[in-house]
Amino acid sequence: MEQNTPPEELTGELEVGKPYTEAAGVEAIVKSLEHIRNGTGLIRGLKVLADLNQKDGFDCPSCAWPDPDGHRSTLGEYCESGAKAVADEIMTKHSASPVLFQRYSVAELLQKSDLWLGQQGRLTQPMILKPGATHYEPISWDKAMQLIASQLNALDSPDEAIFYTSGRTSNEAAFLYQLFVRMFGTNNMPDCSNMCHESTSVALADSLGLGKASVTYEDYEKADVIMIIGQNPGTNAPRMLTPLEQAKRNGAKIIAVNPLHEAGLLSFKYPQSVRDVVFGGQKLTDLFLQVPINSDLALVKAMCKLLLEEEKKSPGKVLDQQFIKQYTSGYEAFVKSLDQFELSDLAAQCGQTIAQIQEAVDLFKYTPKLIICWAMGLTQHRNAVETINEVINLLLLKGSIGIEGGGASPIRGHSNVQGDRTMGIWEKPKPEFLDALKRVFAFEPPRENGYDTVAAVKAMHEGKAKIFFGLGGNFAMAVSDTNYTAEALKTCKLTVHVSTKLNRSHLIHGETALILPCLGRTDHDMQATGEQFVSCESTTGVVAQSHGVVEPSSAYLKSEVAIIGELAKAVFCNLDGHVRADKPNYPDVAIQTTFWDALVANYDGIRDLIEQVVPGFDNYNARVRIPGGFYIPNGPRVREFKTKDGKAHFTVNTPTHHDLQPGxxxxxxxxxxxxxxxxxxxxxxxxxxxxxxxxxxxxxxxxxxxxxxxxxxxxxxxxxxxxxxxxxxxxxxxxxxxxxxxxxxxxxxxxxxxxxxxxxxxxxxxxxxxxxxxxxxxxx
CATH class of the missing domain: 2.40.40.20 (Barwin-like endoglucanases)
Structure with a gap:
């Protein structure tokens, strides 16, 4: 049987030491430098890191944590995870050139570990795996585009194609991509958000009218209490530790809720602080609640019950009754629903004593400056939407939405995954977004919802979808049910991956497979009118520019924007630039080669179009050139809730109990x-x-x-x-x-x-x- 999952061999060298009690410190610097040295050399690597997350530099290809609004450290505005991501991208000591694919068959590459595959370096040329072949071989860009176009145009329906997107994609590429896909005629645009923070987007849209964080970077430093629930910042968003440390020094209390003790939840040693290095790191957590997996809803509901009891003891001092009356709906039903639950039962379910939960409530009962942040520890459960809604209930009780130092703060896991959604990468587009596309581009976009990630896998598995096109990511390994997903991909007539590095998804393929190598965030992007920059959106809704700083590792690499433009021309246009006789219904603008060429030549043209379609991007080209970028509109941040009734919604949610059998x-x-x-x-x-x-x-x-x-x-x-x-x-x-x-x-x-x-x-x-x-x- 062909191997789809990573090889199961053990190294035989496992060593188990004592878990750390603090994150970062000098060792984080040492580890960062090791990765840089091993991948590209210290001199080149340090020059690149000097531009990482700076206002005139490039955006980190790792997590979506925002950059400081004001001053940024000249010593280094990055973390160990970011340094590893950059070292991985600018690797020069190895390359995944055609020689690698000539040496190893696909079957042999499948036996390699994911670590080994990534260590082979940057992809250098377009590659094709022909039907029945054992090895990938080089293909020209023109032939690759014509192959994809012929297969797409041969489909019985545009809905037989799936167009996936990872979070790495820039705003410009994402907008152009969704425009191409909708002109082609489908909304089949699953993305990595489907697998991580989709539960957040659904819950916040229902309760607050916007599926994004309501806080800014500076709110962390102004908070009185920060609750970190279902998130491990030390590994998954290390730069978050810096504002947490500052919040602590400003007097904030931090509550950590997690099944595991994590170093980044306990203490942080800021490697650029002499005080921290000499005298030890800043203790972060004031109260750690070690809850069983997926018992967070019971915990938060217990907190809500205790808050109501405290309000009875001190009327008007605990709950923000004015906020509740003016800005919310559903309060009475929510309060009544709490009577269904016994505090002792909720405490038992979340593995805490009532006294421990009361200790947490006592930290924030008299202040509205409460931030609650979360990640996949809340979002990847059957009751995830309800759990996040309960978190919002707690914030609404305190009036903690739309104030300095308070709010909801989902921590996005991948740089620009939020920006892609803003740009229209979504299988369930809002009617007003489609109306704007119709107005600006004079075509009727498809209105029927497309496949999300899980539905896309099922559609491929059932033969309903025949082409998979992935703009970034490692789809086969990111999706659940690995073997089922592999079987689904193998049913496709064609699988295409736009990538910077070799990964296992390239080896789990359809009848024909293509690998298209693209530029990374670190690479200079030269087009017909000169060097281009792109823009990205952080988890707090800041849009800023990102410039490549190194020469591409191969002359064959194309930007994602250029790849999309070339593909659009191949699909929509004959070589003479006239409408395709076999597809007379493509939009008039789509069949104009000059339209796509102009957008690829100068990304300002894409941003001008974004300005016409996406609310909040007025004067985009001017504002994105301001160092540090700009915040896009955020209704909950100013207590404007774009729900059906214009109010923030309390919701009624029921904790889930996992009835585990013996063993x-x-x-x-x-x-x-x-x-x-x-x-x-x-x-x-x-x-x-x-x-x-x-x-x-x-x-x-x-x-x-x-x-x-x-x-x-x-x-x-x-x-x-x-x-x-x-x-x-x-x-x-x-x-x-x-x-x-x-x-x-x-x-x-x-x-x-x-x-x-x-x-x-x-x-x-x-x-x-x-x-x-x-x-x-x-x-x-």
């Missing part, structure tokens, strides 16, 4: 400190004390003993869903501080355990954080 555990997938999303930089997770191995499963010592297992025993993980068993083979047992009945392991290795049909209500996000599993000794 079962609730497993959550997590990221190691040596990876970003599906990109693996190494086999260490030093903050958790793991070295030289990724195939580990973290378990409570009592659970290990009760199952007759032992530390470092090799086991298999099994999930059961609708009568089908899925197995992830050969994981090493590691005792860890995690609640009984819970376990954790790294993705993408454990994505194979997540059924494609197991997804969050309303958002369809895969339930990667709550997988019921059994653990048995490995038979291999």
């Amino acid at each position: 079962e555990l609730l497993l959550m997938t997590i990221r190691s400190h040596d990876q970003f999303n599906t990109t693996v930089y190494g086999n260490d997770d030093r903050y958790r004390g793991i070295y030289n191995e990724r195939r580990v499963v973290f378990m409570n010592p009592d659970d290990i003993a009760n199952r007759g297992l032992r530390e470092k025993q090799v086991v298999d993980l099994h999930s059961q869903y609708n009568g089908k068993q899925r197995t992830a083979h050969r994981f090493v047992v590691v005792p860890y501080s995690i609640p009984r009945g819970c376990a954790a392991a790294y993705f993408p290795e454990t994505n194979v355990l997540v059924p494609i049909d197991s997804k969050a209500d309303k958002s369809n996000t895969p339930t990667s954080k709550s997988i019921i599993v059994t653990v048995t000794p490995s038979v291999g």
Whole structure:
């Protein structure tokens, strides 16, 4: 059987040390420099890092954490994760050239680890895997575009094509991409947000009228209390630790809610601070609540009940009654619904005593300056939308929306994933956005909703979709139910991936497969009118420019904008520039080669079009050139709620109880400190004390003993869903501080355990954080 998942071999070199109690510090600098030195050399690497996240530099290709609004450190405005991402992108010591593909067959590459694949360096030329072939071979850009165009135009319906987008894509590329796809005639535009923060987008749109954070960067430093729930900033957004540290020094209290003790939740040693390096880091967490997996809704509901009791004791001092009356609806129904729940039951469900929950409530009961931030620890459960809605209930009780130092703060996991959605990358476009496209471009965009990520996989699996086009990302490894997803991709007539580096998705392919190498954020982007820049949106809604700073590693690389423009011309236009006789219904503007050529030649033209279509981008070209960029409009930030009744909504939500049978555990997938999303930089997770191995499963010592297992025993993980068993083979047992009945392991290795049909209500996000599993000794 062909291998789809990463190889199951263990390194045999696992070392388990003591988990760290603080994040960053000098060691983070050392590790960053090691990656830079190994990938491209210190001199070149340090020159590039000097421009990372600076106002005249380039945007980090890693997480979406915002840059400081004002002063930025000249010593380095980046973190260890960002340095690794940049080192990975500017790698010069290796390249994934045609020689690599000539040496290794696809079958042989599939046997390599994801780490090894990434270490081969930047892709240098377009490559094709022809039907029945064993090796990729070079293809010219023109032939590649004509091949894609002929296959797209041969479809019986535009809806037989799927156009995926990763978060790395710039605003300019994303807008042009969605324009091309809708002119082609479909809304099949799944994106990586479907798999991470879709639950956030749905919940916030329902409750606040906008699926984005309501805070600014500076709000963190002005907050009195910050609650971090279901998020690990030390690994997933390390630069967030800087404003958290400043908030602490300003007197803020921090509550951390998580199943695992994480170094970044406990203490932060700012590597640019002499005080921190000499005297030790700043303690961050004032109160740590170690909850079982997916019990956050019960915890937050208990907090709401206790707040109401405190309001009875001190009327008018705890709840913001004026805010509730003027700006919200559903308050009475919400308060009445709380009577259904006993405080003792809620406390038991979230693994805390009532006294512990009361201690948390006491920290913020008299202040509205409360920020609650979260990430995938909340979004990837069946009840994720309800959990996030309950978080909003708590903020609404306090009047913490639309004030300095307070608000909702989802932490987006990938740079510009939020910007892509703003630009129209969405399978469920709003009518007003489509109306704007119709007005500006004089065509009728498709109105029927397209496939999200899970639906796209099912459509391919069932033969309803025949072409997959991926603009960035590692689709096969990012999606749940790895083997099912691989089977789906293999049914396609054509799979196309626009990428910077080799990944496993290139090796799990359709009848014909193409790899199209593109420029990265770090690369100079030269077009017909000169060097271009792009723009990105941070998690707090700041849009800023990003300039490449190094020469591309190959003359064959094209920008994503150029690739989309060339593809549009190949699909819509004959070589003589006239309408295709076989497709007379394409929009008039689409068949004009000059239209696409002009936009590729000068990205200002794309931004002019964005200004006409997307609200809040007035005078885009001028404002994006202002150092530091600009905030786009955010209704909840100014207490304007674009819901049907113009109010923020209280909601009624019911906690979910996982009824585990004997021997079962609730497993959550997590990221190691040596990876970003599906990109693996190494086999260490030093903050958790793991070295030289990724195939580990973290378990409570009592659970290990009760199952007759032992530390470092090799086991298999099994999930059961609708009568089908899925197995992830050969994981090493590691005792860890995690609640009984819970376990954790790294993705993408454990994505194979997540059924494609197991997804969050309303958002369809895969339930990667709550997988019921059994653990048995490995038979291999």
